[in-house]
Amino acid sequence: MGGSCNERNFNDIRRGPWTLEEDNLLIHYITCHGEGRWNSLAKSSGLKRTGKSCRLRWLNYLKPDIKRGNLTPQEQFLILELHSKWGNRWSKIACHLPGRTDNEIKNYWRTRVQKQARHLKIDANSKRFVETLRRFWMPRLLEKVKQNSSLSSSSPSSSTYSTSTSETNQNNLSFLQVEQTLMPLPSSSSSSPQPSEIENPNSSSSILSSDSISKLSESSNIYINPNRDIACYNSSLQNNDCYHVDNHNFDMGFNHLDMQAIGTSDMLASEVQVAEGDWMNDADLANTFWNIDELWHFSK
DNA sequence: AAAGGATGCAACCGCACCCAT
DNA sequence: TATGGGTGCGGTTGCATCCTT
Numbered sequence: 001m002g003g004s005c006n007e008r009n010f011n012d013i014r015r016g017p018w019t020l021e022e023d024n025l026l027i028h029y030i031t032c033h034g035e036g037r038w039n040s041l042a043k044s045s046g047l048k049r050t051g052k053s054c055r056l057r058w059l060n061y062l063k064p065d066i067k068r069g070n071l072t073p074q075e076q077f078l079i080l081e082l083h084s085k086w087g088n089r090w091s092k093i094a095c096h097l098p099g100r101t102d103n104e105i106k107n108y109w110r111t112r113v114q115k116q117a118r119h120l121k122i123d124a125n126s127k128r129f130v131e132t133l134r135r136f137w138m139p140r141l142l143e144k145v146k147q148n149s150s151l152s153s154s155s156p157s158s159s160t161y162s163t164s165t166s167e168t169n170q171n172n173l174s175f176l177q178v179e180q181t182l183m184p185l186p187s188s189s190s191s192s193p194q195p196s197e198i199e200n201p202n203s204s205s206s207i208l209s210s211d212s213i214s215k216l217s218e219s220s221n222i223y224i225n226p227n228r229d230i231a232c233y234n235s236s237l238q239n240n241d242c243y244h245v246d247n248h249n250f251d252m253g254f255n256h257l258d259m260q261a262i263g264t265s266d267m268l269a270s271e272v273q274v275a276e277g278d279w280m281n282d283a284d285l286a287n288t289f290w291n292i293d294e295l296w297h298f299s300k
Numbered sequence: 301a302a303a304g305g306a307t308g309c310a311a312c313c314g315c316a317c318c319c320a321t
Numbered sequence: 322t323a324t325g326g327g328t329g330c331g332g333t334t335g336c337a338t339c340c341t342t
Binding site for chain 1 (some may be wrong): 309
């Protein structure tokens with residue numbers, strides 16, 4: 001046993017952070033030979049890494065079309081929407097966000113979205129939280145998308161982060177497809193979305209139909225122009241909501257006026273089925289979100 | 301300024317699936 | 322059909338950085 005070839009090989013395997021030399025070696029090898037067959041690639045390239053490690057490093061970090069930087073409001077909206085539809089199917093969700101990896105989306109969900117859930121003391125997988133996102137967070141994201149759309153069209157030179165037109169159109173297409181698609185909810189009896197339930201297109205429990213989204217857009221003066229490049233975020237804007245969008249992290253928050261508008265609107269009232277006696281009221285939720293945002297801004 | 305805690309992200313691990321043999 | 326290698330996915334961990342006190 002001790003000192004066997006296998007054991008020595010195991011000990012030779014490097015783990016942990018990749019060095020620049022390793023990255024260069026992997027990039028060079030894949031440039032010459034292409035990706036795939038990761039185990040043999042790992043051996044042939046001279047890297048003392050497992051095939052899995054090489055694959056992960058390439059797909060999550062080194063691949064040329066990986067988009068760096070923080071998620072845009074549009075991308076965040078897509079993530080929230082698709083997660084409510086598919087659950088923790090990160091790779092499937094990543095397919096709709098060009099340049100973003102499943103790992104990145106998963107991290108976003110765990111660090112940002114679940115953080116909000118913790119603040120609200122709501123299970124992030126619960127229907128209640130999904131509804132909270134839909135009522136308070138997603139409309140806000142839509143608004144941000146619209147604002148950025150205006151910004152990018154009016155002052156494109158202010159952008160330091162932009163995507164190619166084709167990529168942006170692809171992103172917009174995906175975004176609009178989601179926007180135009182019914183979004184079934186997980187079964188109310190389950191605290192965690194089950195794929196068989198949430199992927200059922202015939203589900204009758206949708207709380208936010210395309211119609212309601214259009215109502216939402218109308219009520220928020222939101223118009224999504226599919227031909228407009230809206231991937232443009234480095235412009236800081238300060239408005240009455242004490243909000244800013246830049247290429248740093250973007251969290252949601254709501255001021256009291258927003259909450260009045262959202263909380264008293266009946267646009268979703270007929271569609272959102274709220275478990276009686278089991279909810280914070282809208283004002284509480286609103287204040288909680290608002291406070292989170294406040295904390296966020298002041299902590300910067 | 302320093303120490304401890306919190307956060308975000310890259311990387312690892314285990315499992316499941318697919319496919320060739 | 323059984324088996325083993327290759328691959329992909331989701332959950333988890335470790336660590337660097339940031340923040341708070």
